[in-house]
Amino acid sequence: MAGELPEVGERITEAELAVMEALWLRSPLSATDVADAVGKARGWGLATVKTLLSRLVSKQAIATEPQGRRFLYTPLIERSDYLGGESKRLVDRLFGGRAAPLFAYLAETEALSDTDIAEIEALLKGLRQEEGK
Amino acid sequence: MAGELPEVGERITEAELAVMEALWLRSPLSATDVADAVGKARGWGLATVKTLLSRLVSKQAIATEPQGRRFLYTPLIERSDYLGGESKRLVDRLFGGRAAPLFAYLAETEALSDTDIAEIEALLKGLRQEEGK
DNA sequence: CGTAGTCGATTACGTGTGTAAACGTTGGGA
DNA sequence: TCCCAACGTTTACACACGTAATCGACTACG
Numbered sequence: 001m002a003g004e005l006p007e008v009g010e011r012i013t014e015a016e017l018a019v020m021e022a023l024w025l026r027s028p029l030s031a032t033d034v035a036d037a038v039g040k041a042r043g044w045g046l047a048t049v050k051t052l053l054s055r056l057v058s059k060q061a062i063a064t065e066p067q068g069r070r071f072l073y074t075p076l077i078e079r080s081d082y083l084g085g086e087s088k089r090l091v092d093r094l095f096g097g098r099a100a101p102l103f104a105y106l107a108e109t110e111a112l113s114d115t116d117i118a119e120i121e122a123l124l125k126g127l128r129q130e131e132g133k
Numbered sequence: 134m135a136g137e138l139p140e141v142g143e144r145i146t147e148a149e150l151a152v153m154e155a156l157w158l159r160s161p162l163s164a165t166d167v168a169d170a171v172g173k174a175r176g177w178g179l180a181t182v183k184t185l186l187s188r189l190v191s192k193q194a195i196a197t198e199p200q201g202r203r204f205l206y207t208p209l210i211e212r213s214d215y216l217g218g219e220s221k222r223l224v225d226r227l228f229g230g231r232a233a234p235l236f237a238y239l240a241e242t243e244a245l246s247d248t249d250i251a252e253i254e255a256l257l258k259g260l261r262q263e264e265g266k
Numbered sequence: 267c268g269t270a271g272t273c274g275a276t277t278a279c280g281t282g283t284g285t286a287a288a289c290g291t292t293g294g295g296a
Numbered sequence: 297t298c299c300c301a302a303c304g305t306t307t308a309c310a311c312a313c314g315t316a317a318t319c320g321a322c323t324a325c326g
Contacts (some may be wrong), residue, residue: 015284017226031303047286050304055283069293070303083227083241087235090223093150099239100252102220106232107260109217111224117257119233123170124254127240148314164273180316183274188313202323203273 010059012082018042019052020061024079028065028072143192145215151175152185153194157212161198161205 011021022037029037053073056062059115064071095101103106103120106112139250145153155170156162162170168182189195197204228234236253239245245253 010282013283014226028285032315044284045286047288048284051286053285054305064304080238080241083234084238086223086227087238088242090219091239093147094219099236099249100256101216103232103236103253103256105213105217105220106224108213108258109221111221111230112232112260117260118230120149120236120253121257123233123237123240124250124257127245127250143312146313177314178316180318181314184314184316187275197274204322 011054012059012061015042016052016056016059016061019049020075020079020082023073023075028067028074030067030070030072034073043072081132145189145192145194148175149185149189149192149194152182152189153208153212153215154205156195156208161207162202163200163203163205167206 018038018041019034022034025037031050032046034053035044035046039045039049053062057064057073061075061077063076064073066072073102088120091097091099091102103112137182150242151171151174153166154228155167164186167186168179170176172178172182184246186195190206192204193196194210195206196209199205223229224232224235
């Protein structure tokens with residue numbers, strides 16, 4: 001996935017995640033850019049976005065690069081690492097580290113569409129193939 | 134899964150979850166019982182457990198039943214509902230509601246054991262069978 | 267019958283989070 | 297050159313959370 005990943009000690013919160021999503025979509029971005037991208041949907045003013053950006057910087061989740069008198073922000077952690085980490089966290093916390101029960105519950109909450117099922121089966125086929133390592 | 138489920142407006146936190154797990158294992162329990170069950174592992178005193186129980190009561194996640202001079206606590210929400218809900222939350226929040234990408238990330242983080250894979254395969258097979266509804 | 271221990275309820279307190287305003291600086295247009 | 301607008305930084309504040317002590321009531325033992 002990502003070779004050397006900068007570990008984020010502190011966890012990224014819900015609000016901060018919205019900012020990360022914007023930066024994962026396109027980066028580097030200025031604070032104003034980010035505010036334009038996420039502010040509308042969440043009803044945030046520029047001030048709020050600036051706070052979130054600062055906190056992400058101190059959590060070492062994003063980096064700043066000076067451009068003239070302002071900063072451009074870039075993610076330091078990759079989206080895939082974040083998603084993988086959060087998924088693993090959930091599986092560990094709620095399912096004792098075993099993924100099969102998670103899918104059982106997803107099936108019960110009808111969170112598994114036919115498309116999902118087909119796609120997962122395709123993935124499984126791939127996994128089985130490389131099984132011999 | 135569970136017919137009429139009492140909705141928990143407020144979310145159950147990490148610490149509170151430990152208490153819920155104890156009650157899901159065995160209930161009803163007194164505060165002291167719960168403290169005996171989870172206090173040791175988490176290093177909590179009785180006072181802390183009592184606070185968590187009160188908060189769970191006000192969140193309507195558990196109910197009290199007076200027994201003599203003390204209360205016995207019982208879960209109001211079922212473990213399966215909680216797990217299903219949290220799983221769905223994750224899929225919605227991080228994967229746009231689609232489970233297949235989640236599966237892909239778990240596979241990448243090597244969070245999937247051979248057993249998991251076999252079990253998921255069996256599960257999917259079952260789902261496909263009842264597909265025609 | 268008094269008192270110590272126990273129970274639930276109330277209060278406490280530091281930190282994280284969501285949300286933002288205020289402040290000090292500085293570059294760019296008039 | 298002067299001032300305003302825009303930047304990043306600092307400060308703010310209410311509420312949630314983790315963790316617990318304190319308090320007033322009551323019960324059971326001595």
